[in-house]
Amino acid sequence: MKFEIVWIQFLELVWIAVHTVLTYAYGALPSSVDSISCFRQGSICYSSVMKSLSDDNTISTTNIGSFMEVLQLRCLDINGHVVASLFRVLHTILKFLKHSDSELKSDFICLSINHILMVHWGSYYQLNVREFVNLGKDGASGLNNDSAQLGYLSSSLLQLLCSLVEQSDLEDINGQDMYAKLVDVVRKLATILQEQQDAPESLSQYLKHKILMIMVRLRPYIQKDCSYVVCWLKLLRQHFQDLLHGPILQHIARPENCLEGSPFFLSTVGMGETHYKSTQHLQRQAIYLFLSCCIGLAYTGNNVALQCSCKRDDRILGHRVQDCSDHCDCFGLSEISRWFQRCFIDTIFGSESSTDIVLCFLQLYMEEDDMLFSILLQLLDAPLISLKIDSLEIKCSELIGGKLFSSIFDPVHIFHLLLLLLHYDHLVFVDYLISKDVGVHCAQYLLRCLRLVNQCWHSFIDDSIYKAKIEKLNFKRQKTFNEANNISGSSIESPKLDSACDKKSKNKHQLFLNAKACLLSLKRTIEDLHKKGLFPYNPKPLLKSLARFEELCEQD
Known part of the structure; x- marks a missing residue:
C-alpha cells in the first residue's frame, strides 16, 4: 500500500508489454510513446492513484519509453508463450490480491479489463493461429511433445479473464457497465474454438469450460x-x-x-x-x-x-x-x-x-x-x-x-x-443447508419451493x-x-409422455405422503440443531415456512 503508485506503474508496464508484443507480431511497431496514453484515456473507472499516474508525464515519456525500446530490441523471436506468460503473471497477482483481500484488487480489475478491451484482436489471432500451424508442421512427434502447449496463449487469457469476472468483485454501476462491455470480447474469443478444432481433446474441453464459465459469470451483468x-x-x-x-x-x-x-x-x-x-x-x-x-x-x-x-x-x-x-x-x-x-x-x-x-x-x-x-x-x-x-x-x-x-x-x-x-432422506438436505458451497442456494430453493407449495397445495398433494x-x-x-x-x-x-406414470404410482397421494414425512423430519432436525447452537446461520425464515407447511398438512 505504501508504494501503490509504483505498483500500478508496474502493472501498466506488464500490459504495455502485452500490447507491444502483439503489435510487433502483427508486423508493425508503435510509432511513438504518445500512443501509450490511449491505454489510460477513456477508462471506465479510475482510482486517484491511477489518475495521478496518468498525469505524471515523466513516467509516461521516460520510463515507459525506455522500457518499450528495450522490449522491441528483445522481440526478435516472437511467439505466443511471451504473451501467455505475461497473462499468467497477471493471474498470479490477482490470486494473491484476492487471497489477501487487498484494497488494490479493484484497481487491478479495472485496469486489466480496460486493457483487455483494447487488445488488437487481429494480431492476437495471427499470433495464436501461427503458433498452432507451426506446431502442426513439426510432424507427429513434435505435436505430441508440444501438445500441452498448444493453445497456451488462449488458455492463459481465458484463465485470467475468468478470474476477473467473478461475481463478488465489482458490484457498483461502473463495474457492471465494464463487465457488460466484455460481451464482445467473449464473442471474439469464442471463435478460437473453430480455429483449433484439431487441437487435443483436453485443450478443447478446457477452452469450452472457461468460455462457458465466463459467460455464466457475466450473465447477471448483461x-x-x-x-x-x-x-x-x-x-x-x-x-x-x-x-x-x-x-x-x-x-x-x-x-x-x-x-x-x-x-x-x-x-x-x-x-x-x-x-x-x-x-x-x-x-x-x-x-x-x-x-x-x-x-x-x-x-x-x-x-x-x-x-x-x-x-x-x-x-x-x-x-x-x-x-x-x-x-x-x-x-x-x-x-x-x-x-x-x-x-x-x-x-x-x-x-x-x-x-x-x-x-x-x-x-x-x-x-x-x-x-x-x-x-x-x-x-x-x-x-x-x-x-x-x-x-x-x-x-x-x-x-x-x-x-x-x-x-x-x-x-x-x-x-x-x-x-x-x-x-x-432429510439428512441429505441438512448436509446441503450447512454446506459452505451450496448452503445459501439450497436455502433459497427450499424457501421458494415451500412458498410455491403453499400457493399450489392441491397440486402438491x-x-x-x-x-x-x-x-x-x-x-x-x-x-x-x-x-x-x-x-x-x-x-x-x-x-x-405419461404412459409409465400410472403404472409406477400405486397411490396418487404416495408422493405427498413421502414428501410430508421428509419435510417434517427436516423441520425437527433443524429446530434441534438451532436450539443447540449448531446451525451455522439463522434458520428462522426456513423454520417459519416449514411450520406453515405443517399447518397445511394438519388441516388436510
Whole structure:
C-alpha cells in the first residue's frame, strides 16, 4: 500500500508489454510513446492513484519509453508463450490480491479489463493461429511433445479473464457497465474454438469450460439488455450445439438405484470415464446457461420491459439479429421450443414418460451440488415460458415445445422428484443447508419451493393434476403432429409422455405422503440443531415456512 503508485506503474508496464508484443507480431511497431496514453484515456473507472499516474508525464515519456525500446530490441523471436506468460503473471497477482483481500484488487480489475478491451484482436489471432500451424508442421512427434502447449496463449487469457469476472468483485454501476462491455470480447474469443478444432481433446474441453464459465459469470451483468442475452444464445448455438443437443435420456433414473454409485458410471461403456465426466460437466454448464437466457428473455420483472438495442440498431456486436426485429423474447421462446423438441420430443417414441424426462434431467446435475441448485432455482421460473407464450399472438403449435417444457418441468413436480431422488432422506438436505458451497442456494430453493407449495397445495398433494395438464398439452401436440403427417402422407405414432406414470404410482397421494414425512423430519432436525447452537446461520425464515407447511398438512 505504501508504494501503490509504483505498483500500478508496474502493472501498466506488464500490459504495455502485452500490447507491444502483439503489435510487433502483427508486423508493425508503435510509432511513438504518445500512443501509450490511449491505454489510460477513456477508462471506465479510475482510482486517484491511477489518475495521478496518468498525469505524471515523466513516467509516461521516460520510463515507459525506455522500457518499450528495450522490449522491441528483445522481440526478435516472437511467439505466443511471451504473451501467455505475461497473462499468467497477471493471474498470479490477482490470486494473491484476492487471497489477501487487498484494497488494490479493484484497481487491478479495472485496469486489466480496460486493457483487455483494447487488445488488437487481429494480431492476437495471427499470433495464436501461427503458433498452432507451426506446431502442426513439426510432424507427429513434435505435436505430441508440444501438445500441452498448444493453445497456451488462449488458455492463459481465458484463465485470467475468468478470474476477473467473478461475481463478488465489482458490484457498483461502473463495474457492471465494464463487465457488460466484455460481451464482445467473449464473442471474439469464442471463435478460437473453430480455429483449433484439431487441437487435443483436453485443450478443447478446457477452452469450452472457461468460455462457458465466463459467460455464466457475466450473465447477471448483461440481463438488462436483451440484445446481449440474444448474443449469448447465438454463441451457444454456434459453438456449443453438440453439448446442448447431446443425449440426456441415456438411461431412465429409477428410485431404487439412482443414488448407487456415480451417475457417470452407468454410461461409460466404450468410452473413457474421465472424458465422459468432463463432457457431462460442459453439458451441464451449457444447458444451464441456455435455459437461464431463454427464461430471462421471457421474464420482465415489475412490468418493465428489458432494454433492447436491437430496436435502435440492427447490427449488435458485429452480427445481425434477424430473429429479433420486434421482440427479443420471441427469439428466446423459439430457441427453447426447438431445443426441447429436438432433445426430448423428437427422440421419445414409445415408453418414456414426462416423469422419466425430469428424472433423467435432474440426474444429469446430481453429481455437482452447486450446478444442481443453480438449475433448480432457474427451473422455478419455468412457468414463465408458458405465460409468455399465452400473452403473445402466436399459434400454440409453433411453440408447442416451449409449452411442453414449461409444463413438464413444473416446479412442484420437480420438488417431488428431487425428494424421491434423495430417497426422502432429510439428512441429505441438512448436509446441503450447512454446506459452505451450496448452503445459501439450497436455502433459497427450499424457501421458494415451500412458498410455491403453499400457493399450489392441491397440486402438491394430488399428482394427477400435473398428469392431466401434460395429457392436455400432449393431445394438442399429437393433433398438430398428426395433421402435419397427414399432409406429408406419412404416419408416425406420437410419443406417449405419461404412459409409465400410472403404472409406477400405486397411490396418487404416495408422493405427498413421502414428501410430508421428509419435510417434517427436516423441520425437527433443524429446530434441534438451532436450539443447540449448531446451525451455522439463522434458520428462522426456513423454520417459519416449514411450520406453515405443517399447518397445511394438519388441516388436510
